[in-house]
Amino acid sequence: MKRFEYSRADTPKQAATSASPKEAAFIAGGTNLLDLMKYEIETPIKLVDVTRLELEQIEPTADGGLRIGTLVTNSDLAAHPDVVANYPVLSRAILAGATGQLRNKATTGGNFLQRTRCYYFYQTDSPCNKREPGTGCPAINGENRTLAILGTSEACIAQHPSDMAVAMRLLDAKIETVKTDGSTxxxxxxxxxCLPKDTPHIENVLESGELITHVVLPAPIKGIHTYDKVRDRxxxxxxLVSCAAVIDVDDSGKLTTIRLAFGGIGTEPWRNEKVEAxxxxxxGNSDVIRQAADLLLKEAKGNGQNDFKIPLTRRLLKQVIQRALAGEGA
Ligand SMILES: Cc1cc2nc3c(=O)[nH]c(=O)nc-3n(C[C@H](O)[C@H](O)[C@H](O)COP(=O)(O)OP(=O)(O)OC[C@H]3O[C@@H](n4cnc5c(N)ncnc54)[C@H](O)[C@@H]3O)c2cc1C
Known part of the structure; x- marks a missing residue:
């Protein structure tokens, strides 16, 4: 591991100011960052510890939603009574991720910013456009079984890894930040x-030193909440493929609400509102589901080993809708 300077921040603004040089990084739970530093995939010269900030609360908002401090651990968020009762899809998505020990340490903000699990990104003796821009992407013709089929580019096919972020995308969550000048x-x-395009090393719109402080959930959505995750263990x-869903069916069997977001298949948490429309x-008959799957996967591109994700996503979509229509999965 490369040498680095370590400091603790007392306020969000101080954290943002201390982390303003490009080579600085915040550390929260450390469950991803420390691995990246040990492999020298990330080599910050300055580490700003944000764990002492008072950002561990979950509070109701005036419009019936929830405001979640960035330091709320994945375990606490998944177990919070309001989340369990009103946003079960979020609770289930988080509990489908990692392990109990990791979730006890991992934070809400850190989860959004975890890096891909593409093998080549972690293998520092191989090229990787995400790790070292311009070096190439061996995954495209290599080991790509777990990688993305949507949102990919000639430069990168790395999948977005987070389960929590898929549910957050489904729920139309918003991220609050503070920048280095103190503005929010x-x-x-x-x-x-950000989609990888030809700059896969740029993964999100945060500026250098910009700190996530909260995540805000809008008022809950009525319906059956489910999170299905197909994985090797x-x-x-x-x-490999996951689907977060909120589906409401009326007495005549019509899908009155249907929201769907997918993990494992996209270079970012994947949602296509046209499919929902x-x-x-x-x-939700078989023909409509087939059309929906065709639309969802219209731009999907397998690279050999990950071709199976296309039919697997179709089957998962069908299962999620048919189960909701049968009143199951609540
Ligand atoms: C073995 C293993 C299995 C896993 N399995 C899964 C899984 O199945 N599903 C899943 O979703 N995840 C999984 N994870 C990933 C895990 O969820 C993440 O490592 C964790 O959520 C990251 O949170 P953290 O607080 O530890 O972040 P850290 O490691 O502290 O930070 C991660 C990144 O976020 C930045 N950061 C942290 N907080 C902030 C902030 N407030 N503002 C701005 N930047 C910030 C850091 O600078 C760093 O770049 C797994 C991890 C491991 C090690």
Whole structure:
């Protein structure tokens, strides 16, 4: 591990100011960053510890939503009574990720910013456009079984790894930040991540030194909340394909609300509102589901080993809708 300077911040603004040089990084739970530093994939010269900031609360908002401090651990967020009762899809998504020990340490802000699990990104003796821009992407013709099929580019096919962020995207969450000059801004999760295009090393819209302080959930959405994660092991495994869903069905069997977001298949948490519009107010019959899957996967591109994700996503979509129509999965 390379040498680095370590400091603790007392206020969000102080944290942002201390982390303003490009080579600085915040450390929260450290469950991803420390691995990246040990492998020398990330080599910050300055580490700003944010764990003493008072950002550990979950509070109701005036419009019936929830405001979550960035330091709320994944375990605490998943177990919070308001989240369990009103946002079960979020609770389930978090509990589908990592392990109990990791979730006890991992924070809300850190989870959004965890890096991809592409093998080549972690293998520092191989090229990787995300790690070292301009060096190439061996994954495209190499080991790509776990990698993305949507949102990819000629430069990168690395999948977005987070389960929590998929549920946050589904719920239209917003991220609040403080910048180095003390100004604040709010970024919808849908605008937070950047597609790889020809700059895969730029993964989100945060500026240097910009600190996530909170995440705000809008008022809860009525319906059956589910999170299905297809993976190689029942625990301690990232998604091959996952689907977060909120689905409401009326007495006549019509899909009155349908929201769907996917993990494991995209270079960012993947949601296509046109697919939801196509399914809304239908009875979710097999033809409509097929059309929805066609639309969702219209731009999907496998690279050999990960081709299976295309039919797997189709099947998962069908299962999620048919189960909701049968009143199951609540
Ligand atoms: C073995 C293993 C299995 C895992 N399995 C899964 C899984 O199945 N699903 C899943 O979703 N995740 C999984 N994870 C990832 C885990 O969820 C993340 O490592 C964790 O959420 C990161 O949170 P952290 O607080 O530890 O972040 P850190 O490691 O402290 O930081 C991660 C990044 O976020 C930045 N950061 C942290 N806080 C802030 C902030 N407030 N503002 C701005 N930047 C910030 C840091 O600078 C760093 O770049 C796994 C991890 C491991 C090690």
């Amino acid at each position: 801004r709010t970024i919808p999760v849908k605008d937070f991540y 029942a625990s301690y495994a990232f998604a 196509l399914l809304t107010d239908t009875d």
